[in-house]
Amino acid sequence: SQQGEEDPQALSIQEGENATMNCSYKTSINNLQWYRQNSGRGLVHLILIRSNEREKHSGRLRVTLDTSKKSSSLLITASRAADTASYFCATDLTGGGNKLTFGTGTQLKVEL
Amino acid sequence: GAGVSQSPSNKVTEKGKDVELRCDPISGHTALYWYRQSLGQGLEFLIYFQGNSAPDKSGLPSDRFSAERTGGSVSTLTIQRTQQEDSAVYLCASSHFNAETQYFGPGTRLLVL
Numbered sequence: 529s530q531q532g533e534e535d536p537q538a539l540s541i542q543e544g545e546n547a548t549m550n551c552s553y554k555t556s557i558n559n560l561q562w563y564r565q566n567s568g569r570g571l572v573h574l575i576l577i578r579s580n581e582r583e584k585h586s587g588r589l590r591v592t593l594d595t596s597k598k599s600s601s602l603l604i605t606a607s608r609a610a611d612t613a614s615y616f617c618a619t620d621l622t623g624g625g626n627k628l629t630f631g632t633g634t635q636l637k638v639e640l
Numbered sequence: 641g642a643g644v645s646q647s648p649s650n651k652v653t654e655k656g657k658d659v660e661l662r663c664d665p666i667s668g669h670t671a672l673y674w675y676r677q678s679l680g681q682g683l684e685f686l687i688y689f690q691g692n693s694a695p696d697k698s699g700l701p702s703d704r705f706s707a708e709r710t711g712g713s714v715s716t717l718t719i720q721r722t723q724q725e726d727s728a729v730y731l732c733a734s735s736h737f738n739a740e741t742q743y744f745g746p747g748t749r750l751l752v753l
Contacts, residue, residue, distance in 0.1 A: 626735070
């Protein structure tokens with residue numbers, strides 16, 4: 529079953545603009561992770577935020593976590609055409625033994 | 641070093657046939673995970689190995705699905721008597737023991753006709 533819902537389902541922006549994706553989840557987590565998937569194949573790990581953290585940065589990525597609202601957001605700044613991909617949030621549930629539960633994904637298209 | 645590899649990349653089979661999907665984890669990673677990505681169900685967990693043991697098989701959808709891991713390395717996911725609803729991309733991931741980050745392979749795209 530899906531733990532998380534992501535919105536929007538699809539997002540189309542111009543190169544140079546910022547892209548924001550949101551993820552909501554249902555139960556207590558150890559951490560939340562964001563992955564990127566190109567062309568429906570392998571997933572690439574982008575960033576991880578632990579349940580006791582509120583914000584994290586990595587290059588052009590900024591992730592926030594609000595455990596009271598059970599939600600997270602991923603911001604990609606100054607987007608590039610190469611950022612075009614599907615983005616998934618994944619939660620490591622408390623007591624879940626490290627298996628990841630994925631959200632529904634956001635399809636991002638960055639146009640030149 | 642080499643990442644997670646999976647074979648075959650693509651597999652087309654007829655309904656009722658058995659298939660085997662292979663995963664080679666990153667060397668030294670003791671944890672190995674199988675996930676499935678399908679149109680109707682999204683990305684879902686199937687099974688988790690720690691060494692050669694599978695402490696969590698809760699995601700296997702039916703008894704037609706089984707997996708094993710030998711030598712703490714290669715894993716094989718077997719689907720018996722395949723059905724059309726088994727069509728999906730099967731993804732394997734590995735990590736160090738209790739590590740938070742999982743590294744994914746490119747997946748095997750299975751099509752059951």
